[in-house]
Amino acid sequence: MPKDQALDSRDYNLGQGNWADVGMYIQTIMLAARGLGLETCPQAAWVPYQEAVFRQLGVPADQILVTGMSIGYPKHNAIENTLVSDREDIANVVKYSGFD
Numbered sequence: 001m002p003k004d005q006a007l008d009s010r011d012y013n014l015g016q017g018n019w020a021d022v023g024m025y026i027q028t029i030m031l032a033a034r035g036l037g038l039e040t041c042p043q044a045a046w047v048p049y050q051e052a053v054f055r056q057l058g059v060p061a062d063q064i065l066v067t068g069m070s071i072g073y074p075k076h077n078a079i080e081n082t083l084v085s086d087r088e089d090i091a092n093v094v095k096y097s098g099f100d
């Protein structure tokens with residue numbers, strides 16, 4: 001396989017237009033899990049450990065680790081699950097244009 005063609009198949013070649021694809025894919029898994037009574041917690045904290053994670057799971061080195069995700073049945077009364085964090089006001093993160 002020519003070198004440039006090999007590069008084209010790499011996850012590293014994903015561009016700006018693919019950022020949303022990755023997020024939507026992650027969220028689809030999270031929503032499907034909820035439908036099955038499961039809870040999830042995406043964790044980008046795994047990213048610096050990509051090499052060790054790939055070695056353990058046998059993932060080829062031309063892939064890229066975007067996030068890990070814990071998944072399991074919830075224990076709602078566990079102390080760590082009782083924290084309810086504040087939410088940013090939607091007006092501070094969304095700008096509506098052309099809806100006046």
Ligand SMILES: Cc1cc2nc3c(=O)[nH]c(=O)nc-3n(C[C@H](O)[C@H](O)[C@H](O)COP(=O)(O)O)c2cc1C
Nearest residue numbers: 026040041042043044045046066067068083084085
């Ligand atoms: C892709 C992705 C990666 C994340 N990585 C981390 C992480 O590494 N560490 C962390 O504390 N929270 C991380 N978060 C946030 C938590 O998964 C979670 O959303 C946050 O603790 C808020 O939980 P809540 O929405 O139930 O309040 C990440 C979220 C997303 C969507």
